[in-house]
Amino acid sequence: MSARSAGVLAFRRTGGQLEVLLVHPGGPFWRNKDRGAWSIPKGEFGAGEDAEVAARREFAEELGTAVTTPLIGLGEIKQRGRKVVEAFAAEADLDADAIVSNEFELEWPPRSGRIGRFPEVDRAAWFGLAEARERINSAQAVLLDRLAEIVGDG
Numbered sequence: 001m002s003a004r005s006a007g008v009l010a011f012r013r014t015g016g017q018l019e020v021l022l023v024h025p026g027g028p029f030w031r032n033k034d035r036g037a038w039s040i041p042k043g044e045f046g047a048g049e050d051a052e053v054a055a056r057r058e059f060a061e062e063l064g065t066a067v068t069t070p071l072i073g074l075g076e077i078k079q080r081g082r083k084v085v086e087a088f089a090a091e092a093d094l095d096a097d098a099i100v101s102n103e104f105e106l107e108w109p110p111r112s113g114r115i116g117r118f119p120e121v122d123r124a125a126w127f128g129l130a131e132a133r134e135r136i137n138s139a140q141a142v143l144l145d146r147l148a149e150i151v152g153d154g
Contacts, residue, residue: 002082006055007042008067009074009143010092011151012126018153019126020144021096022136023062026122028108038135040143041121042085051086062121064100067092074146079139087143089150096124129153 010021022038024030030037041062045054052071060066071088078084101121108116129148133141 002078002084003044004051005042005044005083005085006051006058007040007085007087008055008059008071009040009087009089009147010059010067010094011089011147012091012093014126017128018148018151019128020132020147021092021094021124021126022132023099023121023124026101026119027104027106028116028118030122035134036136036138038125038132039137040085040087040140041124042087052088055086055088061102062099063094063124064098065094072147072150074143074150077139077142079137085140087140087146089143089147091151096126099124 012019023041024038041059043058045051056067067090069090069092071090074087074089076084076086099121101119103117103119105115105117108114127135129144132144
């Protein structure tokens with residue numbers, strides 16, 4: 001069975017233009033990667049857990065703030081490695097520079113015996129749809145199109 005994740009694509013309107021909030025993964029592997037490395041805040045959830053509950057939890061863990069507004073279903077996508085992501089959208093306006101992410105432990109460098117702590121998300125930023133399409137994981141780009149269809153692209 002494929003791993004399942006749930007996430008929230010936050011959006012806002014600035015000057016009449018639609019912007020989306022994307023996150024950049026933390027840790028040494030992602031340090032020098034940009035184009036195609038950004039993502040919606042998301043994380044795995046178990047078979048008995050509700051996807052919307054998981055999406056809200058993961059957003060709070062990765063950004064340090066809760067989503068309290070209603071969620072709009074964006075459907076599912078399949079990423080490389082067969083991971084299925086169930087996505088939601090939420091209108092929100094938060095300070096991307098003020099995020100506080102949870103952390104994970106990783107042996108780095110590999111086989112060194114040294115365990116480091118790294119933020120799951122090292123930064124977040126608001127992007128217009130054109131730039132977001134360049135930065136987001138290619139499998140998730142369809143979520144931007146679905147959002148634009150539902151709320152209008154400004």
